[in-house]
Amino acid sequence: MKLANRVQRVGESATLAVSRQAKELRASGIDVIDFSAGEPDFDSPPSAVEAACKALREGKTRYTAATGLPELRHAVAADYNQRYGAPWSGDNVVITVGGKAALFELALATVGVGDEVVIPLPYWVTFPEQVRLAGGDPVFVETSVDDGFRLRADAVCSRLSERTRVVILNSPSNPTGRLIERGDLEQIVERCAERGILVIADETYDRFVFGDEPFASAAPLAHRFGDVVVVVGSFSKTYAMTGWRIGYMLGPPDVVRAVGTIQSHATSNPTTFAMYGALAALGEAESRVEEMLRAYRGRRALIERLLADLPGVRCAAPVGAFYVFPEVSECYRDGRQGSVEFSRFLLEKARVAVVPGIAFGCDDHIRISFACSEERLQTGLDRIRDAIL
Numbered sequence: 001m002k003l004a005n006r007v008q009r010v011g012e013s014a015t016l017a018v019s020r021q022a023k024e025l026r027a028s029g030i031d032v033i034d035f036s037a038g039e040p041d042f043d044s045p046p047s048a049v050e051a052a053c054k055a056l057r058e059g060k061t062r063y064t065a066a067t068g069l070p071e072l073r074h075a076v077a078a079d080y081n082q083r084y085g086a087p088w089s090g091d092n093v094v095i096t097v098g099g100k101a102a103l104f105e106l107a108l109a110t111v112g113v114g115d116e117v118v119i120p121l122p123y124w125v126t127f128p129e130q131v132r133l134a135g136g137d138p139v140f141v142e143t144s145v146d147d148g149f150r151l152r153a154d155a156v157c158s159r160l161s162e163r164t165r166v167v168i169l170n171s172p173s174n175p176t177g178r179l180i181e182r183g184d185l186e187q188i189v190e191r192c193a194e195r196g197i198l199v200i201a202d203e204t205y206d207r208f209v210f211g212d213e214p215f216a217s218a219a220p221l222a223h224r225f226g227d228v229v230v231v232v233g234s235f236s237k238t239y240a241m242t243g244w245r246i247g248y249m250l251g252p253p254d255v256v257r258a259v260g261t262i263q264s265h266a267t268s269n270p271t272t273f274a275m276y277g278a279l280a281a282l283g284e285a286e287s288r289v290e291e292m293l294r295a296y297r298g299r300r301a302l303i304e305r306l307l308a309d310l311p312g313v314r315c316a317a318p319v320g321a322f323y324v325f326p327e328v329s330e331c332y333r334d335g336r337q338g339s340v341e342f343s344r345f346l347l348e349k350a351r352v353a354v355v356p357g358i359a360f361g362c363d364d365h366i367r368i369s370f371a372c373s374e375e376r377l378q379t380g381l382d383r384i385r386d387a388i389l
């Protein structure tokens with residue numbers, strides 16, 4: 001059986017691969033501390049669970065429009081208008097099977113063979129792979145730990161070419177936790193608008209911002225640059241609803257139409273009763289989001305302290321999301337050279353699962369998720385310390 005060429009262009013998601021390995025070790029009775037998963041350790045809001053169960057009991061088990069439940073589309077738009085002063089209505093929204101499907105459908109809708117998509121590096125593992133699956137070529141803009149992983153507008157603009165169709169931004173960033181500064185964001189969007197290049201702002205972690213620096217969403221820029229600004233978001237992290245698979249995109253009508261059409265042939269609507277649960281979360285679970293934010297803030301302070309104590313490890317403080325992305329290359333030795341070997345070494349010797357930085361384009365780093373209890377963080381970092389000393 002000959003598989004399609006496009007399969008040769010992508011690899012398995014490294015984050016899911018490490019999680020799988022960690023789960024296998026756990027299943028064989030070994031106590032592994034798993035810092036690899038990008039998944040909140042909180043329960044989904046009871047109001048969402050109740051609303052989904054109620055929807056099921058009431059027989060809300062049929063197809064909806066491919067773009068999703070109209071009430072939820074409207075509620076998502078209203079939420080962005082209220083929080084960020086965005087100009088959108090429900091007609092500007094497509095509800096998708098997680099943020100991942102929104103991004104994939106956007107890639108299919110906007111990127112053709114040979115088109116370029118500019119992506120900051122380090123990047124979330126899935127961005128370049130989706131671009132490749134769509135036939136396009138990712139073009140990376142490097143940021144560095146020495147500059148706190150700041151994404152500078154000039155660096156992005158210098159990579160725009162005749163072939164650029166899309167720029168993908170991710171703030172707060174997975175894996176660095178860095179935010180894009182408002183000035184840089186505005187400059188990037190302005191320059192892209194001049195050239196008819198779409199800006200997809202993945203703001204999946206927008207509710208988890210810890211520092212004094214305010215989060216700059218791309219949403220209000222849609223007032224001036226409505227033709228090119230798209231925002232992607234998700235219920236997965238905001239409401240600890242990863243398995244529900246509900247995300248969304250907001251953007252211009254032609255993009256909404258194209259994504260809706262693709263979705264109508266790919267998944268049809270996202271699961272109907274899950275959308276009712278998401279609707280309840282949006283309306284009733286704000287206090288849970290704030291509770292999670294408080295917990296992440298405490299964990300972030302703890303892990304920053306613990307990392308500062310590790311010899312040979314250098315880390316820019318994250319100001320958003322729930323990851324740290326320390327540079328660990330000074331800990332590399334024979335047999336644990338590069339982020340893949342080093343991560344395997346940590347799994348085997350310390351029984352701690354992390355994601356190799358190479359998955360995000362940086363082989364000198366590893367990614368640690370702090371979506372776990374402070375006690376697990378303390379134990380895991382103690383184990384790493386013992387293993388590398």
Ligand SMILES: Cc1ncc(COP(=O)(O)O)c(C=O)c1O
Binds near residue numbers: 038202233234235242
């Ligand atoms: C940056 C980023 N965008 C999008 C997603 C998609 O999440 P989901 O498909 O669960 O909504 C993730 C998940 O890890 C992510 O880290």
